[in-house]
Amino acid sequence: MKDEKKLRSYDWFGKSDKMGFVHRSWLRNQGYPDDYFKGKPVIGICNTWSELTPCNGHLRDFAEIVKRGVVEAGGFPLEFPVTSLGETIMRPTTMLFRNLASMDTEESIRANPIDGVVLLTGCDKTTPSTVMGACSVNLPTIVVPGGPMLNGRFRGECIGSGSFNWLIKEKQSVENYTEEDIHEVEIGAARSQGHCMTMGTASTMACMVEALGLTLPGAAAIPAVDSRKKVMAQLSGRRIVEMVKEDLKLSKILTRKAFENSIIVNAGVGGSTNLIIHLLAIAGRIGVQLHLEDFDKIGSKIPLLANLKPSGKYLMEDFYYAGGLPVVIKELKKYLHNDAITVNGRSIGDNNINPPCYNQDVIAGIDKPLQENAGIAVLKGNLCENGAIIKPSAATPSLMKHRGRAVVFETMEDYHRRIDDPGLDIDEDSVIVLKNVGPVGYPGMPEVGNVDLPEKLLKKGVKDMIRISDGRMSGTAAGTVILHVSPESAVGGTLALVKDGDMIELDVEKRKLHLDISDEELKKRRAAWKAPEPMATRGYVKFYIDHVQQAHLGVDLDLLQGGSGSEVTRDLH
Ligand code: FES
Numbered sequence: 001m002k003d004e005k006k007l008r009s010y011d012w013f014g015k016s017d018k019m020g021f022v023h024r025s026w027l028r029n030q031g032y033p034d035d036y037f038k039g040k041p042v043i044g045i046c047n048t049w050s051e052l053t054p055c056n057g058h059l060r061d062f063a064e065i066v067k068r069g070v071v072e073a074g075g076f077p078l079e080f081p082v083t084s085l086g087e088t089i090m091r092p093t094t095m096l097f098r099n100l101a102s103m104d105t106e107e108s109i110r111a112n113p114i115d116g117v118v119l120l121t122g123c124d125k126t127t128p129s130t131v132m133g134a135c136s137v138n139l140p141t142i143v144v145p146g147g148p149m150l151n152g153r154f155r156g157e158c159i160g161s162g163s164f165n166w167l168i169k170e171k172q173s174v175e176n177y178t179e180e181d182i183h184e185v186e187i188g189a190a191r192s193q194g195h196c197m198t199m200g201t202a203s204t205m206a207c208m209v210e211a212l213g214l215t216l217p218g219a220a221a222i223p224a225v226d227s228r229k230k231v232m233a234q235l236s237g238r239r240i241v242e243m244v245k246e247d248l249k250l251s252k253i254l255t256r257k258a259f260e261n262s263i264i265v266n267a268g269v270g271g272s273t274n275l276i277i278h279l280l281a282i283a284g285r286i287g288v289q290l291h292l293e294d295f296d297k298i299g300s301k302i303p304l305l306a307n308l309k310p311s312g313k314y315l316m317e318d319f320y321y322a323g324g325l326p327v328v329i330k331e332l333k334k335y336l337h338n339d340a341i342t343v344n345g346r347s348i349g350d351n352n353i354n355p356p357c358y359n360q361d362v363i364a365g366i367d368k369p370l371q372e373n374a375g376i377a378v379l380k381g382n383l384c385e386n387g388a389i390i391k392p393s394a395a396t397p398s399l400m401k402h403r404g405r406a407v408v409f410e411t412m413e414d415y416h417r418r419i420d421d422p423g424l425d426i427d428e429d430s431v432i433v434l435k436n437v438g439p440v441g442y443p444g445m446p447e448v449g450n451v452d453l454p455e456k457l458l459k460k461g462v463k464d465m466i467r468i469s470d471g472r473m474s475g476t477a478a479g480t481v482i483l484h485v486s487p488e489s490a491v492g493g494t495l496a497l498v499k500d501g502d503m504i505e506l507d508v509e510k511r512k513l514h515l516d517i518s519d520e521e522l523k524k525r526r527a528a529w530k531a532p533e534p535m536a537t538r539g540y541v542k543f544y545i546d547h548v549q550q551a552h553l554g555v556d557l558d559l560l561q562g563g564s565g566s567e568v569t570r571d572l573h
Helices: 002-006 018-030 059-072 094-111 126-135 165-174 179-188 201-212 227-246 256-269 274-286 292-299 316-321 325-331 412-418 455-459 519-528 539-547
Strands: 042-047 076-081 116-121 141-145 152-154 157-159 377-381 384-390 401-409 431-434 466-469 481-486 503-507 512-515
Touching (some): 042 059, 042 094, 042 227, 059 227, 094 126, 094 274, 094 539, 116 227, 126 274, 141 227, 152 179, 256 325, 274 292, 401 412, 431 503
Parallel strands (some): 042 076, 042 116, 377 512, 401 431
Antiparallel strands (some): 152 157
């Protein structure tokens, strides 16, 4: 009885009063025997399954496998759905709803008789949203990443999901791809369950949670349809019951060391720039001090080891067969905090002592990396007082130091209207500036920063140009793309003041992004600037616009920072 009292769920199921009766009686309609209400740890299985989130379409079945593990370990599994965010379906962008989904997760966990949580995640935002929500409650929590799809296939070649999208315009206008060609790609790119199989944002998020210590070792890269993924799900179900008994809460795992490890590992795998805003938001929820500058300080000198698209050659299936994330963690051990604790109670160093690498073309050794200094660079300057970022491993080396003439698009619609106008005054040295795609301006900070180049330049053979915006870029994309400019243009950042023909200077080595106009001129333009009309006047979107923070702070809502713990002081009535 003493042990039972320690469980949070005892407050619901352990009492012999009227409310104890109410809490137990209605659940009994599912057919649970008496002993389920007598001191078994209740494990909430937080499921982001949805038919509208194709990447998470298999998670309904996965929940049953997790339950198997929970029951084996003596727990009482209860699955619940939370808002799921389908990257390729939702409009205007899933990022607008990440914080909403995190609120749903947080309140669903806290309001229910849950002692420990399993997060079933997959598509890009479903991992950070659920982890953010869980952090604000701070119960023992384990993540089961749903896993990538098998490699895409097209005419005997491997193709990466996501990465091909960005080439369609070029394929059609330069290589004369027909509609039938594109249709064939469409079918072959997504040929199994799972999320994008490039090192895009979903794979980055899976690696992020493994590096943070929130998954069992080796979970991130296992393809969704590999039977070993099911084993991982079952073992995670077993382990969460033990974590409840050990009171191994999120705050014990998510220390500053864990966040630093995640930044280092992300550089090693060439992960998505989206890691920055999600990791900042997660740190803000769990109360760890993490700043945009840390990504540069901690990550930029880390070598690139994983040869994965979009910057490299292979896909996640190959990564798994080569040894997966444990190999990268082992290779990076001289940079990592190897004593950081993980969900299995062991340190990340102990979990990854000597995993074999089966293919050094896919995962390079630390003594022969694919690229030195591969992490994200944080830029500063009058064009981005609070920072902007660039992923050097995805950029063109010759453009890393550049001075060019701005060609400005006020909105995404303006860009679409004019980019292929043959009369547009633009050449390969120009700098494309895209405004009003930030957290407030779009709203929701969509993945549009890597806009296509003008058709007339593609036809000339131009492959890359500098593009600057306050938006994000898909983790599956590449190019010399400067993103997350903060403050954004819609709130009066300097980006809002750039005009066609202004000269812009980029120097990645010096971390500098500069708008070359005089201070007087800048002052004059600032005084004349008018804020755009707000994008919503009611509902969640209005609430979001009123409270969302800028990119350098993680784009969380200001009033969601921190946590409220797991206690609920008032009963039903
Ligand atoms: Fe879901 Fe890429 S669209 S992971």
